[in-house]
Each structure stands twice: as structure tokens, then as C-alpha cells.
Amino acid sequence: GESVGLHLPTLSVQEGDNSIINCAYSNSASDYFIWYKQESGKGPQFIIDIRSNMDKRQGQRVTVLLNKTVKHLSLQIAATQPGDSAVYFCAENTGGTSYGKLTFGQGTILTVHP
Amino acid sequence: SAVISQKPSRDICQRGTSLTIQCQVDSQVTMMFWYRQQPGQSLTLIATANQGSEATYESGFVIDKFPISRPNLTFSTLTVSNMSPEDSSIYLCSVELDRVLDTQYFGPGTRLTVL
Numbered sequence: 001g002e003s004v005g006l007h008l009p010t011l012s013v014q015e016g017d018n019s020i021i022n023c024a025y026s027n028s029a030s031d032y033f034i035w036y037k038q039e040s041g042k043g044p045q046f047i048i049d050i051r052s053n054m055d056k057r058q059g060q061r062v063t064v065l066l067n068k069t070v071k072h073l074s075l076q077i078a079a080t081q082p083g084d085s086a087v088y089f090c091a092e093n094t095g096g097t098s099y100g101k102l103t104f105g106q107g108t109i110l111t112v113h114p
Numbered sequence: 115s116a117v118i119s120q121k122p123s124r125d126i127c128q129r130g131t132s133l134t135i136q137c138q139v140d141s142q143v144t145m146m147f148w149y150r151q152q153p154g155q156s157l158t159l160i161a162t163a164n165q166g167s168e169a170t171y172e173s174g175f176v177i178d179k180f181p182i183s184r185p186n187l188t189f190s191t192l193t194v195s196n197m198s199p200e201d202s203s204i205y206l207c208s209v210e211l212d213r214v215l216d217t218q219y220f221g222p223g224t225r226l227t228v229l
């Protein structure tokens with residue numbers, strides 16, 4: 001399923017399903033994007049990244065897709081597990097004079113039911 | 115990645131007081147950053163902690179309220195001054211290990227409650 005909703009989006013899936021979390025970014029000059037996972041009471045954990053010269057990158061059970069035309073980023077999680085339950089944030093780095101500055105999206109709450 | 119620790123992990127403070135949060139990294143890093151995460155919200159960059167010079171603050175954040183120190187390449191502090199309940203948030207430090215890759219890694223955060 002896809003993430004929907006207002007304010008902080010939520011996504012609820014069954015264990016074993018594939019999850020898709022979406023993110024719209026704001027700056028067309030952004031050249032680097034990161035997905036983070038934040039579990040309750042912890043700091044954000046790096047999942048996967050992608051540069052603007054790519055449109056797809058795969059990791060272990062995760063894939064990030066980048067569509068620069070519509071400024072859209074997605075995170076796909078294969079065979080979702082209860083341990084994947086967390087808040088997921090996308091972040092963009094504009095580079096240039098804002099080198100090193102990350103701007104975070106609002107986040108999506110993923111809940112995986114056993 | 116790097117091992118990043120923060121102290122304290124959480125605190126409850128009285129209005130009008132100040133709290134200093136420490137961030138320690140197990141390796142030398144060029145870039146360190148401080149973020150705020152208000153309850154149920156995303157992360158907002160407060161400032162970039164520059165080693166040997168004054169921190170660079172983002173719009174809406176000022177040095178008098180959030181003084182930052184960066185005495186060396188493995189350590190930084192953020193002080194939340196003259197606190198009010200609106201300062202209740204999670205404060206996170208992050209580091210950039212490689213200036214080419216830009217990836218930032220985060221500490222566990224300091225959960226601050228101001229009464």
C-alpha cells in the first residue's frame with residue numbers, strides 16, 4: 001500500500017507485505033537525498049541515500065526511487081517485518097552554499113501488524 | 115558510521131533555567147550539527163557547530179538562546195538558555211563523516227521537558 005493522509009501520514013501493513021512510503025521535496029536544486037528510520041526514543045537511523053544523478057538505488061530489502069521531474073522520492077520496503085515499525089523521514093541536501101544542511105520531510109508512521 | 119553519544123539522555127527542568135547538552139563522537143569529524151525535534155514533529159536544524167569559530171545559526175535560532183561550543187573535532191555542546199515550556203523537545207546532534215558523501219549520522223537525542 002501507499003502512504004496517505006494529512007498532517008503526519010500513517011501507513012499500516014501486514015507482516016510480509018511490501019510498503020511504499022512517499023515524500024515530496026521542495027527544492028529543485030537538491031542533489032542528495034536520505035531516508036532515515038526513527039524508532040521511539042531513539043535518534044534517526046540512516047537507511048539509504050541517493051544522488052540526483054540516479055533514479056533508483058537498492059539496498060537490503062529497501063529501494064529508493066527518485067523522480068526529479070515531479071520532485072518525488074519514495075522508499076520501498078520489501079517483506080515488511082514488525083521491526084520495521086517506526087517513523088520514516090526523507091531529507092534533502094541542497095548542496096552548494098547550503099552544503100551539509102539537511103531539510104527534513106514531515107515523516108510517515110509505519111505500523112506493521114504480525 | 116560513527117558512535118555518537120549525548121548527555122544527558124533526558125532531563126526535566128524548571129522555567130528560566132539553562133541546560134547544556136553534550137555530544138561526543140568516537141572519531142574526528144569535520145561537521146557537527148544540532149537539531150530540534152518538537153513533540154510529534156520532524157527535525158529542524160538549529161545550527162552548524164564549527165570547530166574553532168562561531169556556530170552558524172539557521173533562521174529563527176539565535177546564539178543568545180542556543181549558545182554552541184565546538185572545542186575540538188570530537189565534541190560539541192548546545193545550551194538551551196532561559197528555558198520555557200515551548201523549549202520542550204528532543205535535541206539531536208549529528209555528524210558528517212565525509213564531506214563528499216554528505217551523509218549525516220545522528221546521536222540518540224536528549225529529551226527535554228520544561229515545567
